[in-house]
Amino acid sequence: MPEGWDDDELLAxxxxxxxxRQAVPEWFVETGKNAYAxxxxxxxxxxxxxxxxxxxxxxxxxxxxxxxxxxxxxxSGRLSIELEVGEGSLIGQIVPxxxxxxxxxxxxxxxxxxxxxxxxxxxxxxxxxxxRVRCRTEDGTDVLTGWIxx
Amino acid sequence: MERYAPLVWSxxxxxxxxNHDREDVGQNVWLLLVEQLGKLREPAALPGWLATTTxxxxxxxxxxxxxxxxxxxxxxxxLQFVDNTIIDEEILMAERNAALRAAFAELPxxxxxxxxxxxxxxxxxxxxxxxxxxxxxxxIGPQRARCLERMRKSSALAGLSDADIHWAKGEHRx
Numbered sequence: 001m002p003e004g005w006d007d008d009e010l011l012a013x014x015x016x017x018x019x020x021r022q023a024v025p026e027w028f029v030e031t032g033k034n035a036y037a038x039x040x041x042x043x044x045x046x047x048x049x050x051x052x053x054x055x056x057x058x059x060x061x062x063x064x065x066x067x068x069x070x071x072x073x074x075x076s077g078r079l080s081i082e083l084e085v086g087e088g089s090l091i092g093q094i095v096p097x098x099x100x101x102x103x104x105x106x107x108x109x110x111x112x113x114x115x116x117x118x119x120x121x122x123x124x125x126x127x128x129x130x131x132r133v134r135c136r137t138e139d140g141t142d143v144l145t146g147w148i149x150x
Numbered sequence: 151m152e153r154y155a156p157l158v159w160s161x162x163x164x165x166x167x168x169n170h171d172r173e174d175v176g177q178n179v180w181l182l183l184v185e186q187l188g189k190l191r192e193p194a195a196l197p198g199w200l201a202t203t204t205x206x207x208x209x210x211x212x213x214x215x216x217x218x219x220x221x222x223x224x225x226x227x228x229l230q231f232v233d234n235t236i237i238d239e240e241i242l243m244a245e246r247n248a249a250l251r252a253a254f255a256e257l258p259x260x261x262x263x264x265x266x267x268x269x270x271x272x273x274x275x276x277x278x279x280x281x282x283x284x285x286x287x288x289x290i291g292p293q294r295a296r297c298l299e300r301m302r303k304s305s306a307l308a309g310l311s312d313a314d315i316h317w318a319k320g321e322h323r324x
Contacts, residue, residue: 005302007294007295007298010298010301010302011265011268011269011294011298012269013246013250014250014254014265014269014301015268015269015270015271016247017246017247017248017250017251017254018251018254018266018269019271020156020160020243020244020247021155021156021247021251023156023159023160023163024155024156024159025169027173028155028158028159028172028173028176029151029152029155031173031176031177031180032151032155032176032180032183033151034180035177035180035181035183035184036151036180036184107177107180107181129173129174129177130177130178130181147178147181147185149178
Protein backbone atom coordinates (compact mmCIF):
# COMPACT_ATOMS: atom_id res chain seq x y z
CA MET A 1 0.00 0.00 0.00
CA PRO A 2 1.48 3.38 -1.01
CA GLU A 3 1.82 6.08 1.62
CA GLY A 4 -0.52 8.40 -0.31
CA TRP A 5 -3.59 8.41 1.90
CA ASP A 6 -3.88 10.06 5.31
CA ASP A 7 -6.63 8.94 7.71
CA ASP A 8 -9.21 11.50 6.63
CA GLU A 9 -8.65 10.83 2.96
CA LEU A 10 -8.83 7.08 3.42
CA LEU A 11 -12.03 7.40 5.42
CA ALA A 12 -13.57 9.71 2.81
CA UNK A 13 -12.59 7.33 0.01
CA UNK A 14 -14.03 4.38 1.92
CA UNK A 15 -17.28 6.26 2.48
CA UNK A 16 -17.53 6.94 -1.22
CA UNK A 17 -16.85 3.29 -2.06
CA UNK A 18 -19.53 2.10 0.36
CA UNK A 19 -22.09 4.54 -1.01
CA UNK A 20 -21.31 3.48 -4.58
CA ARG A 21 -22.18 -0.10 -3.59
CA GLN A 22 -25.25 0.90 -1.57
CA ALA A 23 -26.59 2.83 -4.57
CA VAL A 24 -26.95 -0.45 -6.47
CA PRO A 25 -30.29 -2.18 -5.76
CA GLU A 26 -30.20 -5.84 -4.80
CA TRP A 27 -32.32 -6.87 -7.79
CA PHE A 28 -29.63 -5.50 -10.09
CA VAL A 29 -26.97 -7.68 -8.49
CA GLU A 30 -29.35 -10.68 -8.55
CA THR A 31 -29.81 -10.29 -12.30
CA GLY A 32 -26.09 -10.78 -12.67
CA LYS A 33 -25.97 -13.81 -10.43
CA ASN A 34 -28.77 -15.47 -12.36
CA ALA A 35 -26.96 -14.85 -15.62
CA TYR A 36 -23.87 -16.47 -14.16
CA ALA A 37 -25.81 -19.67 -13.48
CA UNK A 38 -25.61 -20.20 -17.25
CA UNK A 39 -21.97 -20.86 -17.15
CA UNK A 40 -21.21 -24.53 -17.91
CA UNK A 41 -24.38 -25.79 -19.51
CA UNK A 42 -23.78 -28.92 -21.46
CA UNK A 43 -25.80 -28.59 -24.66
CA UNK A 44 -25.07 -28.02 -28.33
CA UNK A 45 -25.25 -24.35 -29.16
CA UNK A 46 -27.57 -23.47 -32.03
CA UNK A 47 -26.57 -20.38 -33.98
CA UNK A 48 -28.96 -17.82 -35.36
CA UNK A 49 -28.92 -18.52 -39.09
CA UNK A 50 -31.96 -16.52 -40.19
CA UNK A 51 -33.72 -13.46 -38.79
CA UNK A 52 -36.49 -11.90 -40.87
CA UNK A 53 -35.74 -8.48 -39.32
CA UNK A 54 -32.14 -8.66 -40.32
CA UNK A 55 -32.15 -10.70 -43.48
CA UNK A 56 -35.21 -9.16 -45.12
CA UNK A 57 -34.22 -5.49 -44.75
CA UNK A 58 -33.89 -4.88 -48.46
CA UNK A 59 -37.17 -6.65 -49.24
CA UNK A 60 -39.02 -4.73 -46.52
CA UNK A 61 -37.87 -1.42 -47.98
CA UNK A 62 -39.65 -2.30 -51.22
CA UNK A 63 -42.92 -3.63 -49.83
CA UNK A 64 -43.19 -1.92 -46.50
CA UNK A 65 -46.99 -2.06 -46.30
CA UNK A 66 -47.07 -5.67 -45.16
CA UNK A 67 -47.10 -6.22 -41.40
CA UNK A 68 -44.62 -9.05 -41.52
CA UNK A 69 -44.21 -11.77 -38.94
CA UNK A 70 -40.83 -11.97 -37.27
CA UNK A 71 -39.25 -15.31 -37.99
CA UNK A 72 -36.01 -16.72 -36.59
CA UNK A 73 -34.11 -19.90 -37.30
CA UNK A 74 -31.45 -21.42 -35.06
CA UNK A 75 -29.33 -24.20 -36.43
CA SER A 76 -27.09 -26.74 -34.75
CA GLY A 77 -25.50 -29.87 -36.17
CA ARG A 78 -28.38 -32.10 -35.06
CA LEU A 79 -31.51 -30.01 -35.46
CA SER A 80 -32.94 -26.60 -36.26
CA ILE A 81 -35.39 -24.58 -34.20
CA GLU A 82 -37.72 -22.30 -36.11
CA LEU A 83 -39.53 -19.54 -34.25
CA GLU A 84 -42.33 -17.25 -35.37
CA VAL A 85 -43.54 -14.32 -33.34
CA GLY A 86 -47.31 -14.25 -33.51
CA GLU A 87 -49.87 -12.13 -31.68
CA GLY A 88 -49.25 -12.74 -28.02
CA SER A 89 -47.45 -16.01 -28.42
CA LEU A 90 -44.41 -17.52 -29.91
CA ILE A 91 -44.86 -20.60 -32.06
CA GLY A 92 -42.23 -22.85 -33.47
CA GLN A 93 -41.13 -26.13 -34.86
CA ILE A 94 -38.17 -28.42 -34.57
CA VAL A 95 -36.67 -29.70 -37.79
CA PRO A 96 -36.44 -32.63 -38.41
CA UNK A 97 -39.74 -33.09 -36.49
CA UNK A 98 -39.74 -35.10 -33.26
CA UNK A 99 -41.24 -34.90 -29.78
CA UNK A 100 -39.52 -33.49 -26.72
CA UNK A 101 -39.45 -30.67 -24.21
CA UNK A 102 -38.77 -27.03 -24.82
CA UNK A 103 -37.52 -24.72 -22.09
CA UNK A 104 -37.52 -20.94 -22.20
CA UNK A 105 -34.77 -19.48 -20.04
CA UNK A 106 -34.73 -15.87 -18.93
CA UNK A 107 -32.60 -14.21 -16.27
CA UNK A 108 -35.67 -14.58 -14.03
CA UNK A 109 -36.09 -18.34 -14.41
CA UNK A 110 -37.19 -21.23 -16.59
CA UNK A 111 -40.57 -22.24 -18.03
CA UNK A 112 -41.09 -25.38 -20.05
CA UNK A 113 -43.55 -26.59 -22.63
CA UNK A 114 -43.92 -29.81 -24.57
CA UNK A 115 -43.03 -30.37 -28.20
CA UNK A 116 -45.50 -32.64 -30.03
CA UNK A 117 -44.58 -35.53 -32.33
CA UNK A 118 -44.52 -33.30 -35.42
CA UNK A 119 -42.08 -30.98 -33.63
CA UNK A 120 -44.47 -28.11 -32.93
CA UNK A 121 -44.62 -26.02 -29.77
CA UNK A 122 -46.04 -22.73 -28.48
CA UNK A 123 -44.67 -20.33 -25.90
CA UNK A 124 -47.23 -18.08 -24.29
CA UNK A 125 -46.78 -15.28 -23.34
CA UNK A 126 -43.84 -14.01 -25.38
CA UNK A 127 -40.91 -13.36 -23.04
CA UNK A 128 -40.46 -9.61 -22.55
CA UNK A 129 -36.81 -9.87 -21.59
CA UNK A 130 -33.81 -11.53 -23.25
CA UNK A 131 -34.28 -15.29 -23.35
CA ARG A 132 -32.84 -18.41 -24.81
CA VAL A 133 -34.49 -21.65 -25.81
CA ARG A 134 -33.29 -25.11 -24.87
CA CYS A 135 -34.74 -28.10 -26.64
CA ARG A 136 -34.39 -31.67 -25.41
CA THR A 137 -35.84 -34.32 -27.67
CA GLU A 138 -36.85 -37.86 -26.76
CA ASP A 139 -33.88 -39.28 -28.65
CA GLY A 140 -31.50 -37.42 -26.34
CA THR A 141 -30.58 -34.39 -28.44
CA ASP A 142 -29.97 -31.30 -26.29
CA VAL A 143 -29.74 -27.97 -28.08
CA LEU A 144 -29.53 -24.42 -26.73
CA THR A 145 -29.98 -21.22 -28.74
CA GLY A 146 -28.11 -17.96 -28.26
CA TRP A 147 -29.81 -15.06 -26.48
CA ILE A 148 -32.87 -13.65 -28.17
CA UNK A 149 -34.40 -10.23 -27.66
CA UNK A 150 -37.70 -9.59 -29.43
CA MET B 151 -20.99 -9.49 -9.78
CA GLU B 152 -20.72 -7.91 -6.34
CA ARG B 153 -17.48 -6.29 -7.34
CA TYR B 154 -18.52 -4.82 -10.66
CA ALA B 155 -22.26 -4.23 -10.34
CA PRO B 156 -21.56 -0.63 -9.13
CA LEU B 157 -19.57 0.08 -12.31
CA VAL B 158 -22.38 -1.08 -14.58
CA TRP B 159 -24.95 0.68 -12.43
CA SER B 160 -23.07 4.02 -12.39
CA UNK B 161 -22.76 4.05 -16.17
CA UNK B 162 -26.53 3.42 -16.50
CA UNK B 163 -27.07 6.27 -14.03
CA UNK B 164 -24.95 8.64 -16.09
CA UNK B 165 -27.11 7.90 -19.11
CA UNK B 166 -30.15 8.76 -16.98
CA UNK B 167 -31.83 5.43 -17.74
CA UNK B 168 -35.06 4.38 -16.03
CA ASN B 169 -35.00 1.35 -13.74
CA HIS B 170 -36.64 -0.69 -16.46
CA ASP B 171 -33.93 0.25 -18.95
CA ARG B 172 -31.23 -0.39 -16.37
CA GLU B 173 -32.59 -3.88 -15.87
CA ASP B 174 -32.55 -4.39 -19.63
CA VAL B 175 -28.97 -3.14 -19.94
CA GLY B 176 -27.82 -5.05 -16.86
CA GLN B 177 -29.29 -8.30 -18.09
CA ASN B 178 -27.67 -7.98 -21.48
CA VAL B 179 -24.30 -7.01 -20.05
CA TRP B 180 -24.26 -9.95 -17.63
CA LEU B 181 -25.44 -12.38 -20.24
CA LEU B 182 -22.77 -11.21 -22.66
CA LEU B 183 -20.23 -11.44 -19.86
CA VAL B 184 -21.11 -15.05 -19.14
CA GLU B 185 -20.59 -15.88 -22.81
CA GLN B 186 -17.24 -14.09 -22.81
CA LEU B 187 -15.94 -15.62 -19.60
CA GLY B 188 -14.06 -18.37 -21.39
CA LYS B 189 -12.38 -15.87 -23.72
CA LEU B 190 -11.42 -13.22 -21.16
CA ARG B 191 -8.26 -14.86 -19.90
CA GLU B 192 -6.81 -11.70 -18.43
CA PRO B 193 -8.76 -10.61 -15.32
CA ALA B 194 -7.32 -7.11 -15.61
CA ALA B 195 -9.20 -6.68 -18.88
CA LEU B 196 -12.57 -7.32 -17.27
CA PRO B 197 -13.44 -3.80 -16.00
CA GLY B 198 -12.58 -2.26 -19.36
CA TRP B 199 -14.65 -4.84 -21.19
CA LEU B 200 -17.58 -4.28 -18.81
CA ALA B 201 -17.43 -0.50 -19.12
CA THR B 202 -17.28 -0.60 -22.91
CA THR B 203 -20.07 -3.17 -23.17
CA THR B 204 -22.28 -1.25 -20.74
CA UNK B 205 -21.78 1.94 -22.75
CA UNK B 206 -22.74 0.17 -25.93
CA UNK B 207 -25.85 -1.31 -24.33
CA UNK B 208 -26.86 2.06 -22.85
CA UNK B 209 -26.46 3.67 -26.27
CA UNK B 210 -28.62 0.97 -27.78
CA UNK B 211 -31.40 1.60 -25.27
CA UNK B 212 -31.15 5.40 -25.60
CA UNK B 213 -31.17 5.20 -29.37
CA UNK B 214 -34.12 2.82 -29.42
CA UNK B 215 -36.22 5.04 -27.16
CA UNK B 216 -35.38 8.17 -29.15
CA UNK B 217 -36.35 6.45 -32.36
CA UNK B 218 -39.70 5.50 -30.91
CA UNK B 219 -40.29 9.06 -29.70
CA UNK B 220 -39.03 10.44 -33.02
CA UNK B 221 -36.75 12.85 -31.21
CA UNK B 222 -33.44 14.01 -32.61
CA UNK B 223 -31.40 11.91 -34.93
CA UNK B 224 -30.80 9.16 -32.42
CA UNK B 225 -27.29 7.84 -32.69
CA UNK B 226 -25.53 11.15 -33.45
CA UNK B 227 -26.97 12.71 -30.31
CA UNK B 228 -26.28 9.65 -28.25
CA LEU B 229 -22.68 9.42 -29.34
CA GLN B 230 -21.81 12.64 -27.58
CA PHE B 231 -22.21 10.72 -24.33
CA VAL B 232 -19.22 8.57 -25.16
CA ASP B 233 -15.98 10.05 -24.01
CA ASN B 234 -13.06 7.73 -23.43
CA THR B 235 -11.70 9.89 -20.64
CA ILE B 236 -14.95 9.47 -18.75
CA ILE B 237 -14.93 5.74 -19.34
CA ASP B 238 -11.34 5.49 -18.09
CA GLU B 239 -12.22 7.46 -14.97
CA GLU B 240 -15.21 5.26 -14.33
CA ILE B 241 -13.05 2.16 -14.59
CA LEU B 242 -10.38 3.62 -12.26
CA MET B 243 -13.02 4.68 -9.78
CA ALA B 244 -14.70 1.27 -9.86
CA GLU B 245 -11.38 -0.51 -9.28
CA ARG B 246 -10.44 1.77 -6.43
CA ASN B 247 -13.85 1.44 -4.80
CA ALA B 248 -13.81 -2.34 -5.17
CA ALA B 249 -10.33 -2.50 -3.59
CA LEU B 250 -11.49 -0.33 -0.69
CA ARG B 251 -14.57 -2.48 -0.10
CA ALA B 252 -12.44 -5.61 -0.23
CA ALA B 253 -10.01 -4.14 2.32
CA PHE B 254 -12.96 -3.18 4.52
CA ALA B 255 -14.35 -6.71 4.31
CA GLU B 256 -11.05 -8.09 5.61
CA LEU B 257 -11.26 -6.02 8.80
CA PRO B 258 -12.45 -7.50 12.10
CA UNK B 259 -16.17 -6.88 12.82
CA UNK B 260 -15.45 -4.19 15.43
CA UNK B 261 -13.45 -2.14 12.96
CA UNK B 262 -16.13 -2.61 10.31
CA UNK B 263 -18.83 -1.34 12.67
CA UNK B 264 -16.79 1.66 13.70
CA UNK B 265 -15.78 2.66 10.16
CA UNK B 266 -19.32 2.10 8.88
CA UNK B 267 -20.63 4.54 11.48
CA UNK B 268 -17.87 7.04 10.73
CA UNK B 269 -18.57 6.95 6.99
CA UNK B 270 -22.36 6.96 7.18
CA UNK B 271 -24.18 9.83 5.57
CA UNK B 272 -24.88 11.96 7.55
CA UNK B 273 -21.94 10.93 9.77
CA UNK B 274 -22.65 9.61 13.27
CA UNK B 275 -21.43 11.74 16.15
CA UNK B 276 -18.87 10.33 18.57
CA UNK B 277 -21.63 10.24 21.21
CA UNK B 278 -23.81 8.06 18.93
CA UNK B 279 -20.86 5.80 18.12
CA UNK B 280 -20.01 5.48 21.80
CA UNK B 281 -23.59 4.52 22.63
CA UNK B 282 -23.97 2.25 19.60
CA UNK B 283 -20.75 0.29 20.01
CA UNK B 284 -20.37 0.53 23.78
CA UNK B 285 -16.91 2.10 23.71
CA UNK B 286 -15.79 5.27 25.56
CA UNK B 287 -15.74 8.46 23.46
CA UNK B 288 -12.06 8.90 24.32
CA UNK B 289 -11.04 5.65 22.64
CA ILE B 290 -12.88 6.24 19.36
CA GLY B 291 -10.06 8.39 17.93
CA PRO B 292 -7.28 5.86 18.64
CA GLN B 293 -9.43 2.95 17.43
CA ARG B 294 -10.28 4.82 14.25
CA ALA B 295 -6.55 5.32 13.62
CA ARG B 296 -5.79 1.64 14.33
CA CYS B 297 -8.55 0.37 12.05
CA LEU B 298 -7.52 2.67 9.21
CA GLU B 299 -3.89 1.64 9.61
CA ARG B 300 -4.94 -1.98 9.42
CA MET B 301 -6.92 -1.26 6.27
CA ARG B 302 -3.98 0.58 4.73
CA LYS B 303 -1.81 -2.50 5.21
CA SER B 304 -4.32 -4.93 3.74
CA SER B 305 -3.45 -6.93 0.66
CA ALA B 306 -6.57 -5.67 -1.10
CA LEU B 307 -5.16 -2.14 -1.19
CA ALA B 308 -1.64 -3.24 -2.09
CA GLY B 309 -2.60 -3.36 -5.74
CA LEU B 310 -3.48 0.32 -5.90
CA SER B 311 -0.71 2.48 -7.29
CA ASP B 312 0.28 5.94 -6.08
CA ALA B 313 -1.21 7.27 -9.29
CA ASP B 314 -4.62 5.79 -8.39
CA ILE B 315 -4.53 7.49 -5.06
CA HIS B 316 -3.36 10.86 -6.29
CA TRP B 317 -6.04 10.71 -8.89
CA ALA B 318 -8.59 9.87 -6.20
CA LYS B 319 -7.43 12.78 -4.06
CA GLY B 320 -7.92 15.12 -7.00
CA GLU B 321 -11.46 13.82 -7.25
CA HIS B 322 -12.14 14.59 -3.65
CA ARG B 323 -10.99 18.16 -3.95
CA UNK B 324 -13.06 18.66 -7.08
